[in-house]
Structures are given as C-alpha cells and as structure tokens.
Amino acid sequence: MPSPSPRAVLFSPSPLPVAPSASAAPDSLVAALRAAGCVFAEAEAELILAAAPTPDHVTGMVERRVRGLPLELVVGWAEFSGRRITVAPGVFVPRxxxxxxxxxxxxxxxxxxxxxxxxxxxxxxxxxxxxxxxxxxxxxxxxxxxxxxxxxxxxxxxxxxxxxxxxxxxxxxxxxxxxxxxxxxxxxxxxxxxxxxxxxxxxxxxxxxxxxxxxxxxxxxxxxxxxxxxxxxxxxxxxxxxxxxxxxxxxxxxxxxxxxxxxxxxxxxxxxxxxxxx
CATH class of the missing domain: 3.40.50.150 (Vaccinia Virus protein VP39)
Incomplete structure (x- = not known):
C-alpha cells in the first residue's frame, strides 16, 4: 500500500455521525456547503440543523463553515471513541x-x-x-x-x-x-x-x-x-x-x-x- 500524503497522515478526521431525521436539509443549505468544497455536504447540513439553538442561528453557522471553520468547531463537538467531546475555538480537534x-x-x-x-x-x-x-x-x-x-x-x-x-x-x-x-x-x-x-x-x-x-x-x-x-x-x-x-x-x-x-x-x-x- 502506498504511503499516504502528508495531509492524509497529519489531518484525517472522519465526518461526524448523523442521526437519521424525518426531514432532509434544505437544498440551499446543502448547495452552499457543497460549493464551499464540503464533501459530506448533506451530512454536515443535518448536523448544523441539529446543533443550531434556533433556526436563526443556522445561517451564521453555515457562513462560518463556508469560511473554513472546522465542522467540529461550528457544531461545538467532535465524536471520539463513541462519545461527544466538547471542542472550542483555538483548541486541537481530536482525530x-x-x-x-x-x-x-x-x-x-x-x-x-x-x-x-x-x-x-x-x-x-x-x-x-x-x-x-x-x-x-x-x-x-x-x-x-x-x-x-x-x-x-x-x-x-x-x-x-x-x-x-x-x-x-x-x-x-x-x-x-x-x-x-x-x-x-x-x-x-x-x-x-x-x-x-x-x-x-x-x-x-x-x-x-x-x-x-x-x-x-x-x-x-x-x-x-x-x-x-x-x-x-x-x-x-x-x-x-x-x-x-x-x-x-x-x-x-x-x-x-x-x-x-x-x-x-x-x-x-x-x-x-x-x-x-x-
């Protein structure tokens, strides 16, 4: 197996898990994330919707993600060993x-x-x-x-x-x-x-x-x-x-x-x- 690139070795977080929901994320939200290069746009949209305290917060969260903020920092947590770990700006995100x-x-x-x-x-x-x-x-x-x-x-x-x-x-x-x-x-x-x-x-x-x-x-x-x-x-x-x-x-x-x-x-x-x- 060929050696992975430095990027794969040094930063390879997995997408956060998404619980099944009855309604899909709005197409406009998914499209904005996909246009920003988010590979798992649908999953990320669901996570943002679930994490937003109110519907009014969704736009700001999407904007932060589009500007490049790691998804974990946008939603406030990372999954690690089956647990939700709180993360915060300026703190290393667990891989x-x-x-x-x-x-x-x-x-x-x-x-x-x-x-x-x-x-x-x-x-x-x-x-x-x-x-x-x-x-x-x-x-x-x-x-x-x-x-x-x-x-x-x-x-x-x-x-x-x-x-x-x-x-x-x-x-x-x-x-x-x-x-x-x-x-x-x-x-x-x-x-x-x-x-x-x-x-x-x-x-x-x-x-x-x-x-x-x-x-x-x-x-x-x-x-x-x-x-x-x-x-x-x-x-x-x-x-x-x-x-x-x-x-x-x-x-x-x-x-x-x-x-x-x-x-x-x-x-x-x-x-x-x-x-x-x-």
Whole structure:
C-alpha cells in the first residue's frame, strides 16, 4: 500500500455521525456547503440543523463553515471513541485515528488504576481511556489555557482533574511512580511542514498543538525521557507518530529505558509507539 500524503497522515478526521431525521436539509443549505468544497455536504447540513439553538442561528453557522471553520468547531463537538467531546475555538480537534492509541492502551493495561493524558487538548484521550476502564484516577494536562478550559468541561464527566503547565511540571507529585497509562498525543508535525496542513488545522488550531520542532520529535523526546519517573512498574507510555518518524521515536523510548514496540493500523494510517517500564 502506498504511503499516504502528508495531509492524509497529519489531518484525517472522519465526518461526524448523523442521526437519521424525518426531514432532509434544505437544498440551499446543502448547495452552499457543497460549493464551499464540503464533501459530506448533506451530512454536515443535518448536523448544523441539529446543533443550531434556533433556526436563526443556522445561517451564521453555515457562513462560518463556508469560511473554513472546522465542522467540529461550528457544531461545538467532535465524536471520539463513541462519545461527544466538547471542542472550542483555538483548541486541537481530536482525530479519529487517535482512537487506535486508546485501544492499544486499553489492551496493554486493561486494569489501569491511574491514567495521565499529557498534551491533552480537549481531554478526549483521557476521557475515552477512563470510560473504557470503567473507573480510574485521571489527570490531564496542557500548557495552553484554552485547552485546559475545554478539557475541564469534558474530564469532569469522568471525575478527572485537569492541570495547567508544561508536561510533567503540571502534574501533582502524588502520581509520580504510580501511572499505569501515560498517553501523550504530543505535537509531531515538523516545523517546516506546518504549511502543508489543510487550512482547517493550519488556520484554526494552535501552533503549540501542531509544531514538533525540526523533525517533529522535540516534545516526544522530552516526554519519553521523563516518563520512567512517573510510570508505575509495568506502566506504559503511548505516543502517536508517523511512519517516517517511528524509528527515531522508538529509539527515544528505548534510550529512556523502556521496553518498546510499534503498533500500526494501516486502515487508520495510525502509528503508536508503546513503551513499558520494566
């Protein structure tokens, strides 16, 4: 199978699901979305109609979508692991391929009691992990104040806490050495490839959530280096990367003393590096 383009790898959200409705969206609404290049115009129209507080809001929502605002930000939520995750302007929109990281984490540590979601954005990964485990002590963290505000709205539903700060500096000392699952969906786009991203990501998501430095692995290396101090014995670290970056990412995990393997979903173009503390 040929390698996907950078755009497919770095930004490949799936269309939001639409519940069947008795009435179709007006043709004019669908036509406006289709003219703006929305591939799933009918589905998007149904979602906008369902999300609009009143009929008067529909026009403004369609105009924002036509101007290029991601659909998730127009309707205010994204689907992730079967749940509706609140999203807000200036916050990274969770990608459906990251669900693969969640399934890998749950398979690796099905009895995890303490979960940490670093670079949490909306908190989608931490929420999905905690819901999948049934019960867990969840701590999420992000350096971006907008992400922290958004994540708190989502994480509250599963009884978790959200902390503001730079990576491990944000976490309470009480979880040091106790973390069973450390998920870190770090920024991993190389700095000089930010311009290759679709406008939905490039223009509407914070650069701090996208830019991973010269080779895209600056933050990944920092997390890998610090993770052993926070993981419980047998605890696991999981981070998403790309096919091209995977060897160097795995090397960073191994260099930190973790037992390392790579999990790949060709269907989702997903590559997750997994490290386990001995």
């Amino acid at each position: 459906r391929r990251t669900e693969f990281l969640v399934t890998q984490a749950l398979a690796q540590a099905p009895d995890a009691a303490v979960v940490v979601d670093l670079c949490c954005g909306s908190g989608a990964v931490g929420v999905a992990l905690t819901a999948g485990l049934g019960t867990a002590e969840l701590h999420a963290a992000d350096i971006d104040p907008a992400a922290v505000r958004c994540a708190r709205r989502n994480v509250a539903d599963v009884g978790g806490l959200v902390h503001a700060g730079d990576l491990f500096e944000a976490l309470p000392g009480t979880v040091r050495g106790r973390v069973d699952i450390l998920a870190a969906n770090v920024p991993y786009v190389p700095s000089d490839e930010i311009g290759l991203l679709p406008a939905e990501a490039r223009d509407h998501e914070p650069r701090v959530a996208l830019d991973g430095g010269a080779d895209g692995l600056d933050v990944l290396r920092r997390v890998a280096a610090g993770a052993p101090d926070w993981l419980a014995p047998g605890g696991c670290l999981l981070m998403e990367t790309t096919r091209r970056q995977a060897p160097a990412a795995a090397e960073a995990f191994t260099g930190a003393g973790l037992r390392t393997r790579l999990a790949v979903s060709e269907e989702e173009y997903a590559h997750v590096v997994i490290g386990v503390r001995p």
